[in-house]
Amino acid sequence: xxxxxLEVNIQHENLNLMGLINQxxxxxxxxxxxxxxxxxxxxxxxxxxxxxERTRYQRHGSKTRTFKTxxxxxxxxxxxxxxxETGEVFSPAERKLKMPKEKVVLGDVSLESxxxxxxxxxxxxxxxxxxxxxxxxxxxxxxxxxxxxxxSTELKSDVDVxxxxxxxxxxxxxxxxxxxxxxxxxxxEEDEYSLLFAGVNEEWSEIRExxxxxxxxxxxxxxxxxxxxxxxxxxxxxxxxxxHFHAVKYVDYCLWKxxxxxxxxxKMRGILKSRLQTLQNSVExxxxxxxxxxxxxxxxxxxxxxxxxVERAEGRDFMMAANYIRRVREKLLTFAKAALExxxxxxxxxxxxxxxxxxxNAYRTKRIGGSWSEHGLRNVSLCxxxxxxxxxxxxxxxxxxxxxxxxxxxxxxxxxx
Numbered sequence: 001x002x003x004x005x006l007e008v009n010i011q012h013e014n015l016n017l018m019g020l021i022n023q024x025x026x027x028x029x030x031x032x033x034x035x036x037x038x039x040x041x042x043x044x045x046x047x048x049x050x051x052x053e054r055t056r057y058q059r060h061g062s063k064t065r066t067f068k069t070x071x072x073x074x075x076x077x078x079x080x081x082x083x084x085e086t087g088e089v090f091s092p093a094e095r096k097l098k099m100p101k102e103k104v105v106l107g108d109v110s111l112e113s114x115x116x117x118x119x120x121x122x123x124x125x126x127x128x129x130x131x132x133x134x135x136x137x138x139x140x141x142x143x144x145x146x147x148x149x150x151x152s153t154e155l156k157s158d159v160d161v162x163x164x165x166x167x168x169x170x171x172x173x174x175x176x177x178x179x180x181x182x183x184x185x186x187x188x189e190e191d192e193y194s195l196l197f198a199g200v201n202e203e204w205s206e207i208r209e210x211x212x213x214x215x216x217x218x219x220x221x222x223x224x225x226x227x228x229x230x231x232x233x234x235x236x237x238x239x240x241x242x243x244h245f246h247a248v249k250y251v252d253y254c255l256w257k258x259x260x261x262x263x264x265x266x267k268m269r270g271i272l273k274s275r276l277q278t279l280q281n282s283v284e285x286x287x288x289x290x291x292x293x294x295x296x297x298x299x300x301x302x303x304x305x306x307x308x309x310v311e312r313a314e315g316r317d318f319m320m321a322a323n324y325i326r327r328v329r330e331k332l333l334t335f336a337k338a339a340l341e342x343x344x345x346x347x348x349x350x351x352x353x354x355x356x357x358x359x360x361n362a363y364r365t366k367r368i369g370g371s372w373s374e375h376g377l378r379n380v381s382l383c384x385x386x387x388x389x390x391x392x393x394x395x396x397x398x399x400x401x402x403x404x405x406x407x408x409x410x411x412x413x414x415x416x417x
Contacts, residue, residue: 002039002042004034004035004038004039008027028072029072029074032069032074033074033076036074036076036093036097039093039096039097040078040079040091040092040093040096043092043093043095043096044059044079044081044092046092047081047092048081056083056084056085057081057082057083057084058081058082058084059079059080059081060080060081060082060089061079061080062077062078062079062080063077063078063080063091064076064077064078065078065094065099067099076093078091078093078094079091079092079093156185156194156196156214156215157214157215157216158187158190159185159186159187159194159196159215159220160186160187160188160189160219160220160221160345160346161185161186161188161220161221161222161223161347161348162183162184162185162186162196162211162215162217162220162221162222162223163183163184163185163186163222163223163224163348163351163353163354164182164183164204164222164223164224164230164234164351164354165182165224165225165227165230165351165354165355165358166179166180166181166182166227166230167179167180167182167358167361167362168180169377172373172376178200178201178374178377179200179201180198180199180200180358180361180377180381181197181198181199181200181201181202181204181207182197182198182354182357182358182385183195183196183197183198183207183211184196184353184354184357184389185215186348186353188345188346193353193389194389194390195385195386195389195390196211196215197210197211198378198381198382198385199378200374200377200378200381201374204229204230204232204233204234205233207233208233208234217234217236217237217238218236218237218238219238220237220238221237221238221239221240221241221334221338221345221347222234222237222239222240222241223240223241223243223347223348223349223350223351224240224241224242224243224351225242225243225246225250225351226242226246226247226250226324226328231331238345239334239337239338239347240331240334241331241332241334241335241338241347241348241349242328242331242332242334243349243350243351243352244276244280244332244349244350245350245352245355246350246351247272247276247325247328247332248269248272248273248276250324251268251269251272251321251324251325252265252269254318254320254321254324255268255269255313255318255320255321257320258318258319258320258321260316260318260321264316268309268312268313268321271309272309272325275302275305275306275309276332276349278298278302279298279299279302279332279333279336280349282294282295282298282336283295283335283336283339283349286339287339287346292340295336295339295340296340298336299333299336299337302333302336303329303333306325306329306332309325310322310325310326313325334347335347335348335349357385357388357389360384360388361381361384361385
């Protein structure tokens with residue numbers, strides 16, 4: 001391993017910790033420039049020898065290269081050499097350090113900005129990175145780098161539960177919406193979530209086929225809302241649990257759609273919510289005392305209460321709401337029935353985790369008032385989801401993006417130490 005020794009003299013007076021941290025930020029740029037000069041000197045001497053020494057190569061002036069990086073703008077005056085046999089003129093430092101021939105903005109600046117776009121608009125991401133690193137990067141350059149990303153999720157087989165949902169995002173340049181599709185995996189034993197799939201405008205039947213390459217859906221529960229396409233696509237899974245919060249919201253929508261009086265809507269919504277909460281409490285109690293008979297009685301009670309709810313809705317001729325609850329009754333019970341299985345399967349009764357990820361995504365894709373291309377929405381969403389849910393995969397993305405970067409070891413010692 002090559003070695004570069006630098007001497008750094010720091011003068012300070014009345015310095016506190018925050019002041020020290022703030023003022024050493026410019027040191028990285030000085031170090032980078034000095035190491036480049038040291039590498040260049042070694043490479044030039046290797047080819048040309050000492051000054052006036054006769055070799056195949058001879059010094060041939062210099063050229064200036066400017067790079068915008070995460071440590072600031074580098075102005076490098078690079079020595080060139082000429083191959084006497086071929087006539088080729090080149091910079092040894094450029095070759096040794098694999099400096100890009102045409103790029104002015106290096107990948108590390110783009111990568112810092114890409115990390116920011118999971119939270120901020122393109123314009124704000126560029127501004128933030130510029131403020132942090134004093135590097136100039138245009139919004140259009142960042143946009144182009146995001147479009148060029150080759151990024152995807154990695155399937156995992158060690159999941160007991162998958163959470164499935166989608167959300168609408170405005171299309172770019174036309175009316176209508178894209179659908180951002182998301183599948184999370186949940187390992188109940190480890191209490192860990194993972195990102196299994198994220199895409200835009202995909203068919204759920206095709207998403208299932210992709211998941212089945214690694215996940216045995218016959219041994220996994222699905223937690224989702226009442227979307228018929230999702231429910232049909234995952235038919236045959238070990239069980240489907242309809243999210244309780246979604247069910248209450250959809251019932252309210254059905255009653256509103258059928259012009260139910262406001263007070264009646266409120267009452268019916270409250271009854272359904274109360275019955276679901278009682279069932280949730282009973283299952284939670286079961287995990288504490290394993291009282292199987294009591295939970296079985298509670299399940300029977302819930303079925304009877306739901307049947308009464310349906311009769312009440314039908315009695316007022318609100319058939320849309322009544323038919324919906326009748327259709328999903330058993331799927332509202334899946335998490336309770338799973339607890340009674342021989343393996344005592346734990347299944348969440350809501351896909352709140354997935355909803356939280358969508359809320360985070362909404363800050364980036366909806367609330368800024370933007371519209372999206374399909375590819376841009378997919379890449380920005382994947383950057384965000386992978387950075388939040390899969391630290392290992394996000395690290396791998398960085399490694400792929402920056403390429404083979406080599407290693408750098410260093411030590412800092414006081415003078416004379």
